[in-house]
Every structure is written in C-alpha cells, then in structure tokens.
Amino acid sequence: MLLEKKIGFIGCGNMGEALVSGLVLSGAAKPENIICSDIAEDLLEAVKKKYGVVVTTDNVEVARASEIIIYATKPQILGKVLKETAPALDTSKLIISIAAGVPLAAIASGLHKELRLIRVMPNICAFVKESATAIAAGDYATKEDIKLARAIFDSVGKTVFIQENVLMDAFTGLSGSGPAYIFIIVDALADAGVKMGLSRKDALFLSTQTVLGAAKLLMESKEHPGQLKDRVASPGGTAIAGIHTLEQGGLRTTLINAVEAAARRSKELGDMMVKDFMENNKKNG
C-alpha cells in the first residue's frame, strides 16, 4: 500500500534513518519515492549512498514533494520546522510526527488547518526492526491514514493504535522509555554474574540472551508470563529462591512506580510544549 506513495522525512537522524532503512530494506517503499531533508549534509549523503533515497537540505521541498510527511526532528525543533513547512501543507497530505511528548493538539495549533495528523511514538528498538510503536490519530485523519501509518511503522517493529489523550503518556512510560529499564536489568544481571565469578563478557552475553530468549518465548508461546514463571519455578528449587528475593526487593512495585513516573513526566513535558506552542502562535499572530 506504500509502494507508490511519496514519503518525506524532515530530520533524518537516528530515528529517521531507522525508518528509511526499515521501509527500503523490507521493500515496503521504493527508495526513489522517499525524500529526506536534514541540516547535516554529510548525514544526508550517507543516507543517500546507503538506501538510494532522494535527499535535500530544503524542508519545504520535502513537504511539497510528499504525500506522507514524517517529522523526525527533536521535539524542540518541531515548532520551527512546522512553521517553515506549513505553507506547503494541505489536506491532500498525511502528516506524521514522531516527536516525543508533543501532543496532537500542539501540532494542530501551529498549523491552523484541518490537516490529517497522526502522532507516533516508536522506541529505540526500531534500529533492529523491533520497535513497540503506538499510533494515535488526529480529528481529520482517516482509517486509510491509520493503515498507512501502521504500514510504515510495521517496517521497524510492531504497532498498536491508541487513544492519544488518555494513553499516549502511559505508552511513553511503558514502551517508549521501557528499553532503558531493560538495559539496566541486563546490566544488573551481568553484574550479578560477575559477582558470582563469571567473566564480564560471558555474564553480559548470558544476561542479554536470557532477556531475548524470554521475550521470544513469551511472544511465540502466547502463554501468560505468570504461567511461564511457574514452569521455571520448581518446588523448593533455585528459581523460586531467586523470585523470593526479587519480591523482597520490591521489583514489581519498583517497575510499576518507574512506568508511572515516566508517564507523569511525559504529561508534564507535553503540557509545557502545548503552552510554548500556544505562546509562539500568539506572538506570530
């Protein structure tokens, strides 16, 4: 469904390149139909060489040439690039923002048009085509737009459609920020292995592979994690002794608190962004 679409990226850093790579290498989009802009010319040249896409330093050219425009700059730059490209946007185009913490209302307020907007929150695992991505639609986005957005982000992982206002912050706290929690868990397990006498290299490999294997087993078996835990924890055995210690340390409560804190912070940042966008809009008339 994307093959004949003209897709533009404004900002082609880490996440922009991960998406270009996913789209081109999966065959979901044709490289000649993808156009990317960025301020870094060396970065653009590298992306052009690797994926055969069209590049430019002109954001407005991308907005004009594309049917789907993905804004992939840092959130602090989003207001500026939206303003710069706004004259080239109209209702024939689907506009997607991946800027963390910027609500659809803030984006819409900067554009003053009944545009088809979609907000997406991928995560860093997009680099290995395993992002857990949330997609939320603005008032004027159609069912077809949501399908298109899903097709784009399915090329770098798996997608879920959510109601932005109530759930996007929760999503950010769980799977947007979640890779950081898992990296710490892997690092801590490796420390534990080292404490027990394993080499750092072996300990890190074993803890990483254990997390990967556990995730794969959960996905493929479709069993509840509690059921799988029960299968590992035999009566009077080693795993239940470890689980008892995890419960004493409050691992479950700590993770719930972490997701809650990150979701709260996402909301705070979003509220600040909305305020900034509104003030800038007032200043610019």
Ligand SMILES: NC(=O)c1ccc[n+]([C@@H]2O[C@H](COP(=O)([O-])OP(=O)(O)OC[C@H]3O[C@@H](n4cnc5c(N)ncnc54)[C@H](OP(=O)(O)O)[C@@H]3O)[C@@H](O)[C@H]2O)c1
């Ligand atoms: N990375 C993640 O794990 C992740 C996860 C979820 C969501 N996101 C969201 O994805 C977006 C991109 O993040 P990222 O990690 O890919 O950031 P990034 O690597 O910094 O990429 C953004 C790119 O935009 C360029 N840029 C700056 N000003 C520009 C302008 N006026 N016009 C065009 N391009 C411009 C930057 O160039 P310079 O570097 O030279 O400024 C950079 O190459 C952010 O909004 C972030 O919230 C990221």
